[in-house]
Amino acid sequence: MSIKGGGFQKSSKPTDEVPTSSLADIAFLLLIFFMVTTVFQNDRDRPIEWPRALAAQKIDEKQKNILNIWMERDGVVYINDQAYSMEQVTTVVAPLYAESERALVISIRGDREVQYRFIDQVQTALVSAGVVRVVFATQLEQSMQRERR
Amino acid sequence: MSILGKKKSKVSDGVNMASTADIAFLLLIFFLVTTTFPKDKGLSIVLPEPGEEAQVSQKNILHLIIQPSGIVDVKRGESQQIVQMRPSEIEGLWRQEVSANPNMIAAVKTDPEAPYKFMIDVLDALKRANAERISLQILEN
Numbered sequence: 001m002s003i004k005g006g007g008f009q010k011s012s013k014p015t016d017e018v019p020t021s022s023l024a025d026i027a028f029l030l031l032i033f034f035m036v037t038t039v040f041q042n043d044r045d046r047p048i049e050w051p052r053a054l055a056a057q058k059i060d061e062k063q064k065n066i067l068n069i070w071m072e073r074d075g076v077v078y079i080n081d082q083a084y085s086m087e088q089v090t091t092v093v094a095p096l097y098a099e100s101e102r103a104l105v106i107s108i109r110g111d112r113e114v115q116y117r118f119i120d121q122v123q124t125a126l127v128s129a130g131v132v133r134v135v136f137a138t139q140l141e142q143s144m145q146r147e148r149r
Numbered sequence: 150m151s152i153l154g155k156k157k158s159k160v161s162d163g164v165n166m167a168s169t170a171d172i173a174f175l176l177l178i179f180f181l182v183t184t185t186f187p188k189d190k191g192l193s194i195v196l197p198e199p200g201e202e203a204q205v206s207q208k209n210i211l212h213l214i215i216q217p218s219g220i221v222d223v224k225r226g227e228s229q230q231i232v233q234m235r236p237s238e239i240e241g242l243w244r245q246e247v248s249a250n251p252n253m254i255a256a257v258k259t260d261p262e263a264p265y266k267f268m269i270d271v272l273d274a275l276k277r278a279n280a281e282r283i284s285l286q287i288l289e290n
Contacts, residue, residue, distance in 0.1 A: 120287040
């Protein structure tokens with residue numbers, strides 16, 4: 001393309017390097033894409049000791065449709081990083097359940113040593129909130145090993 | 150000497166940076182492919198609708214009463230005979246029961262004082278035996 005003696009002697013000469021100036025744009029585009037699409041768990045983990053179960057299955061639901069109800073050893077209930085009493089569970093869960101158009105799955109994350117009376121009270125509260133789908137969240141050391149095998 | 154000096158000045162003394170982007174993208178793609186997010190796992194159940202109560206004939210109920218010690222008292226609907234079992238033995242028991250009577254319902258009654266883990270153990274055993282009809286209750290004194 002260069003015209004001999006046109007005054008563009010060296011700059012118009014095609015370079016033998018790949019143009020790398022746009023790669024940063026691509027990388028940032030990807031970065032922003034993943035930042036926008038990633039959904040994080042919206043509450044912090046409570047310090048509980050998980051119960052274990054072999055038959056546990058993955059919860060087949062989007063992260064935003066899962067509501068965690070944490071229950072510590074002394075029976076204190078935490079929903080979205082806030083402690084509630086048993087009587088409040090229905091009034092907290094019912095509007096969230098209606099908001100999700102009944103798609104919400106409740107994940108009960110109880111400490112393995114918590115007395116069953118508290119689990120039952122939460123279940124009763126969930127029934128009166130109209131919740132249908134409930135998962136008893138467990139950790140599964142053995143089945144994780146089984147998957148790897 | 151002067152020729153050598155000229156040659157040196159033509160060879161660039163910087164590391165070729167063109168391939169660093171390739172390396173970065175390779176790493177990006179590698180981590181994208183290998184990352185698995187921790188998915189929640191658990192034992193799923195379906196709660197009854199409020200006010201929904203089904204009448205079930207006693208002969209279709211297998212009572213599993215969980216004691217605070219973790220021992221399970223197994224009682225068939227009509228009979229008063231109680232067999233004590235460990236949660237790990239429930240799986241085999243349920244397979245037998247359901248092959249004899251496909252309409253069987255497992256009524257898991259847990260003592261209020263019993264730790265949650267024993268209820269999970271029994272529920273786990275029932276799930277492993279592919280039990281579909283499970284009722285979770287609290288043991289009333």
